[in-house]
Amino acid sequence: MHSPGAGVTAIVPSWLQAPADVNELLPQLWSRTVGRDADGVLTVGGLSAAEIAATHGTPVFVLDEEDFRARAVAYRDAFADAFADLCDGADVYYAGKSFLATGVARWIAEDGLHLDTCSSGEFTLGLRGGVRPDWIALHGNNKSRGEIRAALQAGLGRIVVDSLEEIEVVASIARELGVVAPVMLRVTVGVEAHTHSYIATAHEDQKFGLSLAGGQAELAVARVVGHPELQLRGLHSHIGSQIFDMGAFEVSARRLLGLHHGVQREHGVELPEIDLGGGFGMAYTSEHQPLGPAEIAGRLAEIVARECLSQGIAVPKVSVEPGRSISGPSTFTLYEVGTTKDVALDGGARRRYVSVDGGMSDNIRTALYDADYSATLASRASTAPGVLSRVVGKHCESGDVVVKDEFLPADAAAGDLLAVPGTGAYCRSMASNYNQLPRPGVVSVRDGASRVLVRRETPEDLLALDAG
Structure with a gap:
């Protein structure tokens, strides 16, 4: 199967279906307060992705407190009852x-x-x-x-x-x-x-x-x-x-x-x-x-x-x-897009690469476990057709892949925000400073307010550990 739109084709995994609407959010992939506002901007806990990025920068792990705690309580109560x-x-x-x-x-x-x-x-x-x-x-x-x-x-x-x-x-x-x-x-x-x-x-x-x-x-x-x-x-x-x-x-x-x-x-x-x-x-x-x-x-x-x-x-x-089933769905990672490019594949197919400002230092699971993730444009709605894309990071490593296959709008470009759901488990926990990148922070959101759970590292933090 080939992806539609913008003259770009690439082989699509059998489980991935081309969406009728690239702005659609599959509920099972996102925390319970995630949605889109009237302008199509992703929202969570009463805050927009744009507000979160402006306040806390990118990349950043965005944790939906209401969702996390509801999942934890659901396990507590289900096992108590059963x-x-x-x-x-x-x-x-x-x-x-x-x-x-x-x-x-x-x-x-x-x-x-x-x-x-x-x-x-x-x-x-x-x-x-x-x-x-x-x-x-x-x-x-x-x-x-x-x-x-x-x-x-x-x-x-x-x-x-x-x-x-x-x-x-x-x-x-x-x-x-x-x-x-x-x-x-x-x-x-x-x-x-x-x-x-x-x-x-x-x-x-x-x-x-x-x-x-x-x-x-x-x-x-x-x-x-x-x-x-x-x-x-x-x-x-x-x-x-x-x-x-x-x-x-x-x-x-x-x-x-x-x-x-x-x-x-x-x-x-x-x-x-x-x-x-x-x-x-x-x-x-x-x-x-x-x-x-x-x-x-x-x-x-x-x-x-x-x-x-x-x-x-x-x-x-x-x-x-x-662990994973509580923390994982409660969090998404918010990135900013840097560059995009189309790459020719064997047989005349093409794949779009969308580069973001994080990568394997904040999500090693794709490289380590061949894990699959989803992604969506978070800063706006798009009327462009979906093209099969690969979301990659900024590290000097060819295996620096965050999302192997996803349909993203053909007009996704530098400066757009991209959200990858399901990153609450084993992403920040396994994060590294590869290429001397500071690790992202973790922000919890609830009822229209955000607070830092784990602050973003800075270059000064890295230098403080360097005894030279």
Whole structure:
């Protein structure tokens, strides 16, 4: 298929349909307060993209506070309701690695969610934002002794142990501090989730967890039970990210609960908890059809109830860890267009390149995971036909692609604003200073007002780290 308009043709991916109106916004890709004003300018939280750019500059991550908090509360309530009769409700841990700032941690605390962290930096932000220490979990396959010590001193509610060696390290530090460390064991359940290989985390050949098939998980249980300094809170599994198929969770839950039952049978210990992880998918393009929190919670409750009944065990307390599906759709990145060019391809086709003032330093996911994104002209409406375009950044790298394929107006030009939705997860969190570009700031908007959550870096910030 070829794109229409302006004499420019290029091969179109099978899932991407040429829009009848290039100004149309697909609701599933945008946060709930996004729309267009009478002049066709993109708006969010009562502010226009032009106002945001004038106040905060570009590129900038624009976070819809109302949307973020509504998604978080929807997960909280859905899991509380679905598991109410099974285990007095399930706990929702927001996965801070997707995006975390003090302001976000404050929302999480105010809205009654727990927090999942992967470093001392993340749990320090959580504590600073007012999250209860005993509602914070610490993950990681290579936690430092300093991080483990700080977590125990802060009173974190769980340390998710990832290896046999780490059991001994946590026990020794707990003994030194005179405390009992609450731990969970991360179990590699051998499930091949249908996602990118870099973000599939429950198959055997990868760095995370204690292998169930290889016997490491059972050995870890015996070692933890033998340490008076450790309290085994339960078992944990995380099968990957950007998952739409609930079948993988069913297999994971069955295997995790089988081990849970085995611990009770072999050691006489009834573990109070299991954690089924996160990885629930979100819509980056029209190709994706994610499940909502209520459907996810209901399906997982059915799975857990059925597996516990079949094994004749009581339902333990359940927790999950959504991150991307909360933070991702709540944010878009606002860029300014610099240049455009048409490039000849094999077979006589052509592609338009639209260059923006950011790139792989603020969104590495396209280069790293071959991820797809959407985009729209944000500063005005256009009556021009749509042409298949590739949105690229300003870095000295041919792989510096933000949006591989999107229909953008043929008259998109320098000075226009472009918005890329779905960038709230793993974009600012994974941002870099490649080519010595300062990282963009994060601005939250609500009720016609904006405030800075994370300020934009400056060249002076970069120079302050340079010891030369």
